[in-house]
Amino acid sequence: MKYIHAFVWFWIDFIIGDDWRIAVMVVAGMVLTAFCIAQGWPAWWVLPVIVASYLAVSMTWK
Amino acid sequence: MTTSQVFLITSTFLACAVEMVEALTIVLATGITRGWRSALIGTGVAVIGLLLIVTMLGSAIAQIPVQSMQVVVGALMLIFGLQWLRKAILRAAGRKAMHDEDAIFAAEQAEARKHVQDARAPIDWYAFTICFKGVFLEGLEVAFITITFGVAQQQLDLAIYAAVAAFVLICVAGVLLHRPLSQVPENTLKYVVGLLLTSFGTFWSAEGVGVEWPGTDVALLGLLLFYTLVAYGLVRILRTSPNASIA
Numbered sequence: 001m002k003y004i005h006a007f008v009w010f011w012i013d014f015i016i017g018d019d020w021r022i023a024v025m026v027v028a029g030m031v032l033t034a035f036c037i038a039q040g041w042p043a044w045w046v047l048p049v050i051v052a053s054y055l056a057v058s059m060t061w062k
Numbered sequence: 063m064t065t066s067q068v069f070l071i072t073s074t075f076l077a078c079a080v081e082m083v084e085a086l087t088i089v090l091a092t093g094i095t096r097g098w099r100s101a102l103i104g105t106g107v108a109v110i111g112l113l114l115i116v117t118m119l120g121s122a123i124a125q126i127p128v129q130s131m132q133v134v135v136g137a138l139m140l141i142f143g144l145q146w147l148r149k150a151i152l153r154a155a156g157r158k159a160m161h162d163e164d165a166i167f168a169a170e171q172a173e174a175r176k177h178v179q180d181a182r183a184p185i186d187w188y189a190f191t192i193c194f195k196g197v198f199l200e201g202l203e204v205a206f207i208t209i210t211f212g213v214a215q216q217q218l219d220l221a222i223y224a225a226v227a228a229f230v231l232i233c234v235a236g237v238l239l240h241r242p243l244s245q246v247p248e249n250t251l252k253y254v255v256g257l258l259l260t261s262f263g264t265f266w267s268a269e270g271v272g273v274e275w276p277g278t279d280v281a282l283l284g285l286l287l288f289y290t291l292v293a294y295g296l297v298r299i300l301r302t303s304p305n306a307s308i309a
Contacts, residue, residue, distance in 0.1 A: 010199070015138065017145040026140045026267070030133070034271040044275055047268045048285060051144065051260065052292045058148055059157075059296055 019061075025054045065279040066265075070215050073258040074224035077142075077207050080251050081200045082232040084166075088196030090236060091170030092189045100186035104193030112201040116209065123213050129270055135214035136267030142207075143259025150253035151293050155300035204229075214266060257293065261285040 016023050029050040036043035093101035123131070152158035174188070204225060212221025265275065265282050275281035 022141050022144045026137050030137060030267050030271050033268055033273060037272040044268060044273045047264050048288055051264060055148060055292060055296060059300060
């Protein structure tokens with residue numbers, strides 16, 4: 001049980017890292033991109049703009 | 063060679079090299095302080111374990127459809143890339159302490175000296191465990207990066223060549239220098255890898271959900287240029303902003 005717990009936490013730590021907001025932002029950005037495509041709008045710029053905005057805002061976080 | 067192939071080789075090579083430098087520091091600190099036999103046995107067992115996992119994981123991942131892989135791997139790359147890039151920007155701006163392999167090496171040695179060795183035991187279990195854990199965990203990251211990057215790009219052979227080249231280079235440097243690779247500009251490497259992974263991750267995850275990039279592969283260069291400018295701008299702003307702190 002101890003090893004399963006450690007194994008699961010290794011992957012959570014590996015994938016999510018020390019800031020869960022990055023994972024949330026990436027998933028939200030991809031969903032928004034998919035939504036724009038479904039509406040027939042040009043969507044290639046959506047994710048880069050969200051990523052750049054995240055970087056700028058996250059610089060103020062502790 | 064296409065733009066995406068150059069990106070694949072460069073990002074796999076650099077990401078693997080950074081993880082391997084960290085594993086090498088642990089092995090060197092333990093080997094020099096506690097003796098090489100147990101440290102190398104621990105390292106060898108970890109490498110064998112990794113090879114077994116890579117063989118199983120590689121064939122399982124190869125069964126997943128490419129577009130699904132691009133979505134998952136693109137998202138993971140973007141997450142890793144942003145973690146590295148954010149820290150690299152904060153370090154470059156003086157808001158976060160630099161990653162220092164010499165300091166880590168000294169801390170590992172101090173910790174290794176604290177544990178008394180049982181002279182009757184056939185193996186120094188402390189040295190074995192520390193090296194096994196260090197190499198296995200860092201190696202698992204290397205294996206994951208190499209397999210997912212390679213499979214998603216349908217060029218696993220190129221990703222493996224890049225990872226093997228990084229392994230050989232770091233091992234040779236470690237054997238020749240016999241001390242931590244503090245000369246490797248690890249912080250700069252992490253900055254570059256962060257930019258590459260963020261660019262690659264954006265490209266794949268957007269393409270995976272249906273985006274058609276203007277200029278196809280050439281858009282990767284545009285993304286790299288865009289993120290480089292954003293990161294550079296943030297470093298400049300943070301450097302001139304008054305509330306600087308090193309954590």
